[in-house]
Amino acid sequence: MRYLPHGPADRAHMLETLGEPSIEALYRDVPAAVLQAAAFPDLPDHQGERAVEAHLAALAARNRPAGAGPCFLGAGAMRHHIPAVVDALVQRGEFMTAYTPYQPEISQGTLQALFEFQTQVALITGMEVANASMYDGASACAEAGLMAQRVTRRARVLVSGGVHPRYAATTVTLADGAHEAVEVLAPDPLGIEDLIGRVNHETACVIVQTPDVFGRLRDLTALAAACHDEGALLVAVVTEPLALGLVRPPGAMGADIVVAEGQGLAGPPSFGGPGVGLFATRAALMRQMPGRLVGQTVDEDGRRGFVLTLSTREQHIRREKATSNICTNAGLVALALSIHLALLGEEGFTRLARTNHALAVDLATRLARLPGVRVLPQAFFNEFALLLPVPAGPVVETLADRGVLAGVPGERLWPDYPELAEVLLVAVTETTPPADIEALVDGLKEALS
Amino acid sequence: MRYLPHGPADRAHMLETLGEPSIEALYRDVPAAVLQAAAFPDLPDHQGERAVEAHLAALAARNRPAGAGPCFLGAGAMRHHIPAVVDALVQRGEFMTAYTPYQPEISQGTLQALFEFQTQVALITGMEVANASMYDGASACAEAGLMAQRVTRRARVLVSGGVHPRYAATTVTLADGAHEAVEVLAPDPLGIEDLIGRVNHETACVIVQTPDVFGRLRDLTALAAACHDEGALLVAVVTEPLALGLVRPPGAMGADIVVAEGQGLAGPPSFGGPGVGLFATRAALMRQMPGRLVGQTVDEDGRRGFVLTLSTREQHIRREKATSNICTNAGLVALALSIHLALLGEEGFTRLARTNHALAVDLATRLARLPGVRVLPQAFFNEFALLLPVPAGPVVETLADRGVLAGVPGERLWPDYPELAEVLLVAVTETTPPADIEALVDGLKEALS
């Protein structure tokens, strides 16, 4: 039991100090029947590190790592190259094993890093302020809906059909806690949904994604104006924030809240979690923002320092009147993202975005030449939807057997919309070598012929 | 050029401050012809992290990791399970990127850790004092020979045929710097060499290994007495210090100097380097000990602290009169070993030794049943020499093709002794699962039939 520091002599000494015969005696407030009921016949006893490692490595070996061959999966979980520095720093015990920075005098490391993170998020989204992160993009999206309801004192949330369906579902679940007022439009691969026409004086917000789940870049300017005319907020979702290195940020197109998933720039996809939700808004709405916030202040000696602030919004003080029940953030993943952005800087971030886009344009051009294949979006960043002449699901399964993870088939995201069965979402990043692109093009050609 | 912090504006500003037109101008003391000669047409320009990683990963993929299948290689490089904690701590920047602790006030971390290391080494070898490590076991062995020459003012060093031949060769090379007085006995798989009979009043030391390179445990008591009777020192070499968890340490058998290779308990074999040389001796010989030493003292406030000490032996002060030209140690590997020993503790260290021995006894028993195969040593720890009915080299190559690294064949260590061609050295550790033992027994059976 290598994690337990007491030896037998320690326990004996401590019990003697307490005048207690045994540890069990300390449990005397627990009803005897309850104690007796607790038997765990099926659980194994403790094991050494080698045994645990062998067990888990065997489970890991039953998976096919995405990077073991060509991989074109995106749809909200991206695989970028994360420099070795990021993980090395994140694993410093002082960051990894620290608690929430409630004691600011001895938590300036975490606090300053989160203040820097907030600034970076505000900068890339084109917004004025950001919080210190949320669980993931989906929950950030849902919290944006709740925030819009609070700000506007209206109930209706309109979700574009271009929003990632899992985000939409999470938003329905969370924002529907009290009301049932979230309307999700049908998925809209061609981008002809009429959002503007649906905004009215009952609308708390419109939630729209760009690049949307089909990869399409959207100009939000007119929609933002329409929202503001009706007193509604515009919430923009970004599942690939690297796009913001190349395309106009939602903040510059009038969005009131921008939420995003930062995992792709912070670390490996890790089967979908943990991620990190980015949440940015306008300064005027700051006090309605959910989640943890770090603010700048000074100490008694007048030196700059950082603290958690505006906590009167939060549950430990407001209890049932809190803006949200959220009590943790995704601190360590936010830190990883922030370190990566620090490494990238203006040059690296924009260049990486250009690289991703160039690869996607190249891939789209090649795929569009395949008979019967259509690239749906006109404008995209590093991911786009294809329309295949046949259902995409079986094609993906076939290519997986040949070692190519071809993309996300429509049936995986929209099982309720059989008309999207021929859609295949394909993403590339800087980690995609030319040979992998060949493998996909050749594989699809073969599978479709 | 991600490792360089200057931007173009920085360089321009600094050159302006200096009143210099260019960086090249600062090289004006270098003859122009020399500068012009320096062209490097075949070297590539800088590359990003992904490209470097891909290049090196491709080279790594051309190797067969020892742990990819059954592996019974030992002979001075052991594969033990190293707990995750060890590498995590060693990689803390404060340890990994620190310089030699010449400024003790801000190097107490390294200094205290090395003081603890010295104590651990003294404890397990059964000696009184130890140094802060040397490059590796082989150079520690050679330095022991040199030290014995200094202590006794005699030249002759007698090296047992049971000493690892690479250690013997290194000792000949290094101890022969000034004299040519090292005599290496022929390898001696049956253990009948007469060392005692060769010790005389010209002998500086006898160097003997236990367990020796054939795996045989040796009782050094009589040899030590014989050495001391003649005024010579006894140097004991240990290539598998885990043995000291179970068997009597050389210090308890009269050795004057104990040297060992600590790699197996510190980290992966890393193709043979870096290792870490342990070096322990009697207190009386302390001032003749080579290498770096950490000593305890107090600071101005009377608090315990640690410093590098007895540096008047060393080259920066003694220059050509130094005890050794050594200027670095294997600090980080020593730290890793020390952390591992701290984790093991008395219980863990002795238990791990018992586990290794039990596996070796089991394997030896099984292999001895194979027709024509003889286990040479009667007493051994976790490694032993086999005598096969055929040359071992081809057998090893054949089994390697079947995924089993069967051991070290005699021809690899003693190419000059064809009579040892049938010897195969086989080692097991706690990392050897039962299935691997089966694979070796079956593989050998098949190869020999």
Add this chain to the structure above:
Amino acid sequence: LEEPLLFELDTPGVSGIDEPEPEPGPTRLGGLEREGPIGLPGLSEPAVVRHYTRLSRRNYSIDAGMYPLGSCTMKYNPRLNERMARLPGFADLHPLQPEKTVQGALAVMAELGRWLCALTGLPAVALSPAAGAQGELCGLRAIRAALRERGELDTRRVVLVAESAHGTNPATAAACGFKVEAVPADARGRMDRAAFRARVGADVAAVMLTNPNTCGLFESDAPELARALHDAGGFVYMDGANLNALVGRVRAVDLGADAMHINLHKTFSTPHGGGGPGAGPTVLSAALAPFAPLPVLWQEEAGWRLIETMDGARARGLSPFGRLSGFHGQFGVFVRALAYLLAMGRDGLRQASGDAVLNANYILAGLSDVLSASYPGPCMHEALFDDRFLKDTGITTLDFAKAMIDEGFHPMTMYFPLVVHGALLIEPTETESRATLDQFIAVMRDLALRARAGDQAAFKAAPRLAPRRRLDETQAARHPVLRWAPPPSSGASSDESSFRTAPLSSNP
């Protein structure tokens, strides 16, 4: 040396990443190119490493010292867990890979689920909640869904919450549309049995109850009160925050729980990370299990599957209340927790909870004569004191906490729970050694004696040895500065003031 902000370290033109510039080629951005620079600072890799190394050294951490934070279960975070979570076969899995390529990952989720169910005695678990608070939400949404199915959603509007509960409890109940009513504590620091029984009725949807409660005391009446509520048609939500006292010794099912979240980042040793990510899997009783959120892990002949749709769930007799996350939850945290569970095993977990309780009682005993213990022992895994011992000293619990910093310890939890005045809640966990506990007790005793001796000024001035002295939190909240902005002098006129003072009424 002070450490500047990243933005103050900007070296234009420098990047810590060397990706090559792509070949110039066509773009397909539809005219939506970004205009103007973003404003990210340029730093080399060495500059970044030094910046974060220095920042990290301004943090306290469990690796460097004890964190006696009550209700936070700050235990050691094993490094093996980190190594396991980084195996390419786990870390480099895309959540939408074909299921046949991720059977090992699904098996990890199933195996973790089996452990959690076995340890709590409850039959089902929803793994996807991202943290404890989301786990609470999961439990209450499941209760809401069950009530809806019974047609009682409109009549059962009230959730009872213990006075001593964490703030997340009422916040969550409110977020689920329930009306929150507090149940007072009795003189023994437990939920007032009579008040509870009196309140149980047809309008009560559930009670939210922490056990051991946040006073560190076991709610001995829990099974009986749960029975009463069950008989009246309500549900019991058990807050799992204090599970560390019970693991391997007491099962939630035997305390009457219908739902309980489990903080993997507390009880099961995954790191806090300065505030996350955590994970809050929620175990559910048979009555609530059908309502567990999507995705649902399901074993079929071909292997493990994730049921992702309502239709798919209904076909299997389930009625999920919705979904809580984009994918399948905090998988990386699951791997860490499973590594811990395997390492500890049944015997280790039982020993750990026992040691945690032993340590808390050792502290309670070691400090009771100098601090004021709020309730007599034995406590469970944490010991509660209040500020009576500071009476007339002019020193507050906060001052006392800040003085601990100068002694090298992180302060305990302060001013929580609310049921006692100026609370000091101390939870050592099982991974602190006796030597550390003795040192902690000695420091606390010394501080208490100094406080009572009237050393007020020293306490008010604390901390003096930390990277910062006390920070002005009022200013931070009154004039929030939530981001760096370029100084006005550096060209583009600063709009920093707008981040501070824009009135709420400018809101559309």
Add this chain to the structure above:
Amino acid sequence: LEEPLLFELDTPGVSGIDEPEPEPGPTRLGGLEREGPIGLPGLSEPAVVRHYTRLSRRNYSIDAGMYPLGSCTMKYNPRLNERMARLPGFADLHPLQPEKTVQGALAVMAELGRWLCALTGLPAVALSPAAGAQGELCGLRAIRAALRERGELDTRRVVLVAESAHGTNPATAAACGFKVEAVPADARGRMDRAAFRARVGADVAAVMLTNPNTCGLFESDAPELARALHDAGGFVYMDGANLNALVGRVRAVDLGADAMHINLHKTFSTPHGGGGPGAGPTVLSAALAPFAPLPVLWQEEAGWRLIETMDGARARGLSPFGRLSGFHGQFGVFVRALAYLLAMGRDGLRQASGDAVLNANYILAGLSDVLSASYPGPCMHEALFDDRFLKDTGITTLDFAKAMIDEGFHPMTMYFPLVVHGALLIEPTETESRATLDQFIAVMRDLALRARAGDQAAFKAAPRLAPRRRLDETQAARHPVLRWAPPPSSGASSDESSFRTAPLSSNP
């Protein structure tokens, strides 16, 4: 909080490792079982992590700050290198695996060798020296072997060493059986040309020469002096300690070098690790190449091979002088260095050496008016000052250095080279930013002004902000305590005193 020694944290019966006890069975130890306990302390895994985390926090490091140590080239250590060295295909290779299973590793060694040869212009390299000092030994042993082959070993007994050389130079020459003679420096801080020329002759085996020398100055005469020595039948050993000024700009071959070691842990960025492991591959001229030590890397049709025997070497026309290590050298360090070389490339290396020289000159210029520069600029990669500026202040170079600690900087190299009085040798390396250099210069200027203003007491009392104040090194050396021993009170009577006072004469 003070951190005890591991041995003082002993908890008997506890281990941080959970290996199961093997089944009882027969042993084959030949009666050599250990008797009695070893005395290793028992600690849990959390206790170990905390111990070393706390110890680490008492260290200065390049990650946390600038190390302006002259002649030490403390540059940034890239983290990618660490990741690469830990790839299982590199780390988990046994040195005696069949060569066909390690072709990638041999290719790493070959590729690193190609870089080193290309950068120095010398045709061969011995990779196995474990550190710079062993590299020197390698070079001198190769020279000795060449002389022996020429039959001049008995006549050429002298090795000339510059007065300013590192102590390893004379120590190595002596260890190789040569007689060491110092060559003085001239007023320009270079080797005295006339003295050198006068000394060259038939009894001189070699000169050992550092270039740039340890005064940070380029030895402009090196090519000419090398020619003179070559003409007289001697060899030039160039100490590679200061290679960082030259990489990608000046080749050793063009300076006349026959041999030079290369400190991979300095010039090529692998970490110092608090004192090792390093690596000191040694490049050799055509005249010395045949004498390179075993093993020799050799390319044959079937792939890379390691020539391990004298016979094998002789069959290929080689005459190795012996071998220096048990296996093939510091392979893990080779991987790191190669990763660095690939990352930097030809252009990056050239920029790096230029930036290193630029930084040193920036410091020289920034401090010359307040500190006393020993020689006029330009310097190369390090700037030398002496203690004339402290004249009559009562403050020594050591005091000044200790005062730097309180300002957050590691001291520079002190009292070396010996050619100037109270030397302060400052090498910033290329990985320090302009902001850091400016800060360093400001601190140094401020200290110099304070020193000259007569603030003697403050300097003598420094450091005050470090984990320790000045330590008593005299006591440490007079009464060496090199290990912990149990206190006398704890049972077994201590023999600690024997570790301290046993006279040398007790030696057999």
